[in-house]
Amino acid sequence: MAQGNKILNLIGGELAPPASGDYFGNEDPAIGQIYSEVPDSDEKDLDAAVDAAEKAAPVWRNMPAESRAQVMNNLAALIEKRQEEFARAECVDNGKPLSLCRNIDIPRSIANLRFFAEAGKEMEGETFRAEKSFSYTLRQPFGVVATISPWNLPLLLFTWKLAPALASGNCVIAKPSEITPMTAYMLSTLAEEAGFPKGVLNVVHGRGAKIGAAITRHPKIPAISFTGGTVTGKEIYGTGSRLLKKVSLELGGKNPTIIFDDAKWDAALKGALASAFTNQGQICLCGSRILVQQTVYERFREEFVELAAAQKVGDPLEDATAQGAVVSRAHMDKILGYINLAQEEGGDILCGGRRLFVKGRCKQGYFIEPTVIDQLEASCRTNQEEIFGPVVTLLPFADEDEAVALANSTPYGLAASVWTESKERARNVAARIDSGIVWVNCWNLRDLRTPFGGMKNSGVGREGGLRALEFFTEEKTVCQPAA
Numbered sequence: 001m002a003q004g005n006k007i008l009n010l011i012g013g014e015l016a017p018p019a020s021g022d023y024f025g026n027e028d029p030a031i032g033q034i035y036s037e038v039p040d041s042d043e044k045d046l047d048a049a050v051d052a053a054e055k056a057a058p059v060w061r062n063m064p065a066e067s068r069a070q071v072m073n074n075l076a077a078l079i080e081k082r083q084e085e086f087a088r089a090e091c092v093d094n095g096k097p098l099s100l101c102r103n104i105d106i107p108r109s110i111a112n113l114r115f116f117a118e119a120g121k122e123m124e125g126e127t128f129r130a131e132k133s134f135s136y137t138l139r140q141p142f143g144v145v146a147t148i149s150p151w152n153l154p155l156l157l158f159t160w161k162l163a164p165a166l167a168s169g170n171c172v173i174a175k176p177s178e179i180t181p182m183t184a185y186m187l188s189t190l191a192e193e194a195g196f197p198k199g200v201l202n203v204v205h206g207r208g209a210k211i212g213a214a215i216t217r218h219p220k221i222p223a224i225s226f227t228g229g230t231v232t233g234k235e236i237y238g239t240g241s242r243l244l245k246k247v248s249l250e251l252g253g254k255n256p257t258i259i260f261d262d263a264k265w266d267a268a269l270k271g272a273l274a275s276a277f278t279n280q281g282q283i284c285l286c287g288s289r290i291l292v293q294q295t296v297y298e299r300f301r302e303e304f305v306e307l308a309a310a311q312k313v314g315d316p317l318e319d320a321t322a323q324g325a326v327v328s329r330a331h332m333d334k335i336l337g338y339i340n341l342a343q344e345e346g347g348d349i350l351c352g353g354r355r356l357f358v359k360g361r362c363k364q365g366y367f368i369e370p371t372v373i374d375q376l377e378a379s380c381r382t383n384q385e386e387i388f389g390p391v392v393t394l395l396p397f398a399d400e401d402e403a404v405a406l407a408n409s410t411p412y413g414l415a416a417s418v419w420t421e422s423k424e425r426a427r428n429v430a431a432r433i434d435s436g437i438v439w440v441n442c443w444n445l446r447d448l449r450t451p452f453g454g455m456k457n458s459g460v461g462r463e464g465g466l467r468a469l470e471f472f473t474e475e476k477t478v479c480q481p482a483a
Ligand code: NDP
Pocket: 148, 149, 150, 151, 152, 153, 157, 175, 176, 177, 178, 179, 206, 207, 208, 209, 210, 211, 212, 213, 214, 216, 227, 228, 229, 230, 232, 233, 235, 236, 249, 250, 251, 252, 253, 283, 284, 285, 386, 388, 414, 454, 458, 459
């Protein structure tokens, strides 16, 4: 835990305060109070981190992949030993239910480290034989790379980027979100014990607009992997492309959940509910537009609203809680603003729609009732813009063509889920939807080897498995005359 509740940067193997000595407050959104302080890092801290990473680069890149994997596995084991501590810290920092942290966030963070530790050993080049030449390729790390991650799945997405960057032989400057820095800090305190040489892993905390922007324009950081909002992504892409950096962007979504009338009813209902409200609707993969075939629309609406209204919202530390606090006051106000907008646009609030005041310890926390809205046009702002909260809309469709047209009617293209018992329909619809992933009769089921990323405004590039390792490496061809 942070000493005196002050979080520190990890630079060149040392836990250090920011060069400026300045900090800002970090809030527990379930109680609406500051509980720790975050370094307000600036270019001085970044320069020190880049220097340290550059110095460490030859050591780490020349270490056998097996040895790098061992260090990463050590880190995974150290986190695993403190799993409960990490889960509680994530819950307090983010407001999400402790059960979710225990069952998803922390185990998946450990799995990310282990998965890429192994995958790093599998990186291979290609060979090309021709009449006159023999060529082969080498995949080589950049040296120093950066990762910038968001607040919604703090440690999960932090490690999802960090692990492939390290496994492919790079030294890393990692910037977690200023809103949820705690578990990244806790991870950084374990780096030395895990066996990371000094300077291989650097964690620089601070404000996105300040230290994030400085990372983006730093001349000695040639590759940046970013997950976050589309507006920020465009800014990073703009700066990065002017400086010819390699940039990977995982951005927002406005994902459709498509329910056909032949779907297995209970599974579809539960799947749509989980997709709408897990993590307070703050997952880029959440299904925030539920498209339902007209023939079953009324029945679905009635049963779905009943389930949504019954979701237990409250203290994220309590076992029974299904939905905790949203991440900040500013984010709560943004979500409530969208609910107002939905009403102005003619939406009918079927349940929820308001801030929820929880009794006791959490009376000043940022809670929002699970909210279901219908009677909106597909083209209205509520149905086009990412809200990123516990708010879903219902839209009826007549047939497959209309379902696909509605699914594709937003600027985003990250994920979709399709619920039908017809294999043929599932194949057809999956092929026609513009999104990086389509789930059939499931949601958020992940195989870490598969490509992950978005189309349109949802991103550029693919992460996952070998693709992430490829992103963090340069490919070189070595050509010689045929023997
Ligand atoms: P932001 O874009 O606000 O922030 C993401 C990260 O970028 C944070 O670390 C942030 O720092 C940093 N940042 C902010 N401004 C800049 C800048 N000018 N230059 C460089 N870095 C900057 O996103 P949120 O944290 O609000 O995350 C929510 C968004 O992330 C949603 O849109 C969601 O859909 C998307 N997301 C996408 C995923 C995907 O895989 N496609 C997965 C998860 C989320 P700070 O927080 O300190 O400001």
